[in-house]
Amino acid sequence: MLRQCAAAAAAVEPTDKDKEKELNAIKDRYLGMLKRKRRMRRLNERKFVFDWDATEDTSVDYNPIYKEKHQIQFYGRGHVAGIDIKAQKKDQSKFYGDLLEKRRTEAEKEQEKVRLKKEKRKEDKQKWDDRHWSEKSFEEMNERDWRIFREDYNITIKGGRIPNPIRNWKESNIADNIIEIINKVGYDEPTPIQRQAIPIGLLNRDIIGVAETGSGKTLAFLIPLLVWIGSLPKVEFAATVDQDQGPYAIILAPTRELAQQIEEETNKFGTPLGIRTVAVIGGLSREEQGFRLRMGCEIVIATPGRLIDVLENRYLVLNQCTYIVLDEADRMIDMGFEGDVQKILDFMPVTNQKPDTEEAEDENALMKNFYSKNKYRQTVMFTATMPPAVERLARTYLRRPAVVYIGSAGKPTERVEQIVYVVSEGEKRKKLLEILERGVEPPIIIFVNQKKGADVLAKGLEKLGYSACTLHGGKGQEQRDYALSSLKNGSKDILVATDVAGRGIDIKDVSLVLNYDMAKSIEDYTHRIGRTGRAGKNGVAITFVTKEDSPLFYDLKAILNTSPVSNCPPELANHPEAQHKPGTVVTKKRREEKIFA
Incomplete structure (x- = not known):
């Protein structure tokens, strides 16, 4: 067991x-740790291996069973069950379109029609809304349209709550009697600075307008002023200074010629409206000007020096002056009038100054007492450039101003072809005569830097048979007026002038500006060449430069390169002084040489 x-x-x-x-x-x-031993085939066990390649099968070409293999079709992405895939791939869009159309019900078709109709309506509305502002009425304009409008006219604005610009005179809020005068004078379309500055001025806002010379700045500050004065009682004759309240507005200009030009423009509008203007400038009798002021006027146009003289001698008071314009403010600062301008502004009453708060931008607060003598003081400053001194003045006396830039500040007009010749001092006269002999159409303005040089050059041209006159600070007022009027009426062909004629002077159809002497600064050069190419016309500016002008070569080269109609000559482009801005490159000190015995 x-x-x-x-x-x-x-x-x-x-x-x-x-x-x-x-x-x-x-x-x-x-x-997986155990490795299988590879089975070795013995020689007597070797068998024949037939390697078959499917591509070598020639039966595919002949046998339809192999050629068109049947594929089982299921529901899925990109295919329809029960229908051969090759037939679907032949014309995918047509196939699916026809198939879907067969399967859709009438209700679905109606629904699709409604959807397409809505999309079409939406597209049409978008196209209608996206029309250019020129195709829209004033009521249809939206914020996007106003932005495009400003871009089209190269208008840039700064400051809160700025009103929209005016598209044309008809749509503006200007009184009909002023519109009639505008049409009569022939100003068909407002210029860019007028489009934006006039609506701001009509709201009693302080303005800084930065625009190149010849852009229509005079009318930009004049129209709001005339609209306001038109609502006030007429200034009457005052027997004594104590009874006199003074004018309603003051317009300051740097030179006598510019002041007279503004007076001429103001009288075009003011005389039909019953608004009187007095020019207070040097070179004329102070007593006569005082008498005209005592007789009563609504607007005073003045140069700073003579206006201070008149104020200190009690020929004029500013008790009810609430509108002041500083035209060509940068030029006034350059001429050393900054202190005088501040002194004049201090003569004005301070009781009606705007508060330096949000109220200075509030339309309702500013318009509350606009059509009265007690309205807030309105300060308007127009300038071509904005140097630090002008900014300092603006910060002191302007309250929350609206800033309007037209194009690029200080940029010479793109319509002026600038030609520069690098010559020696002795070659200037010969080159000038060569240019004049080509037959240049008058009027022509030739700029020099010295008063004596202007007289000598003008006499030399007169001897050669050219009709020339001179304009500079050493001339009396009657002589200056005669020279300007002679050029304007065509009795003289050439005006030889200093920088007195470089700013703001408007002489129609000046075909050529010739800088016989290069300006002392690039800003003055810009304003000189701005005497031609005005009001949408083309012009030519020829400049003679010598080696003494080398500090300005770099800036002059930059201006020529940015102009689309000008070329920089090789002599200037390759000049060593034109390669870098003066003061930016520090020359290396030469090492001390040691001499060894």
């Missing part, structure tokens, strides 16, 4: 060989 049990146990218990096999199988299954 015991022998039988031992034999059965031995049969049940696995041998060591079986255990090892089981362990290897587990390792191979879970750990």
Whole structure:
């Protein structure tokens, strides 16, 4: 019995060989640790292997069963069940379009029509709204249209709550009688500075207008002034200074010629409206001007020096003056009138000054007493450039001004072709005669730097048979007036002038400006060449430069390169002084040389 049990146990218990096999199988299954031995084929076991390449099957070309294999179609992305895939791929869009059209119900078709109609209406509305501002009425204009309008006219604004510009005279809030005069004078369209500055002025806001010379700044400050004065009682004759309240407005200009030009423009509008103007300038009798002021006037146009003289001698008071214009403010500062301008502003009453708060930008607060003598003082400053002195003046006397930039401040007009000749001092006269002999159309303005040089050059031209006159600060007022009027009416062809005629003077159709002497600063050069190419016309500016003008070569080269109608001559472009701005390059000190014995 015991022998039988031992034999059965031995049969049940696995041998060591079986255990090892089981362990290897587990390792191979879970750990992958056991590497199978590669079975080596014996030579006598070698068999022939036929390597078949499916591309070599020529039966595909002949047997249609192989050629057009059937594919099982299911519902899924890009396919329709039950229809051959090749037929779907032949004309995908047409196939699906026809298939969908067959499967759609009438209700779905109607719904699609409604959707398409809505989209079409939406597109049409968008096209209608996206029309250019010139195709829209005033009521249809939106904020985007006004932004595009300003971009089209190169208008840039700064300052809170600035009103929209005017598109044309008809749409402006200007009185009908003034519009009639504008049409009669022949100003068909407002200039960019007028479009933006007039609406601001009509709201009694302080303005800083930065625009190049010849841009129509005079009318930009004149129209709001005339609208306001038209609502006030006429200034009457005062027997004594104590009874005199003075004019309603003062316009300051740097030179007598510019003041007279503003007076002429003001009289075009003021005379039909019954608004009187008096020019207070040097060179004329102070007593006569005082008498005219005592007789009563609404607007005084003056140069700073003579106006202070008249104020200090009690020929004039500014008790009710609430509108002051500083025209060509940068030129006044350059001529040393900053102190005089501040003195004149101090003569004005301070009771009606605007508060330096948000109220100075509030339309309702500013218009509350606009059509009365007690309105807030309005200060308007027009300038071609903004030097630090002008900014300082603006910060002191203007309250929250609206700033209007037209184009690039101080940039010469792009309509003027600038020609530069690099010559010696002795070659100037010969070159000038060569240019004049070509037959240049008058009027011509020739700029020099010295009064004596202007007289000598004009006499020399007269001897050669040219009709010339001179304009400079050493001439009397009658002589200056005669020279300007002679050039304007055509009795003289050439005006030889100093920088007195470089700012603001408007002489129609000047065909040529010739800088016989280069200006002392690049700003003066810019204003000189601005005497031509005015009112949308083209012009030519010729400049003679010598080695003494080298400090301006760099700036002159930059201006010529930015002009689309001008070329910089190689002599100037390659000149050493034109390669860098004066003062920016520091020359290296030469090392001390040592001499050894």
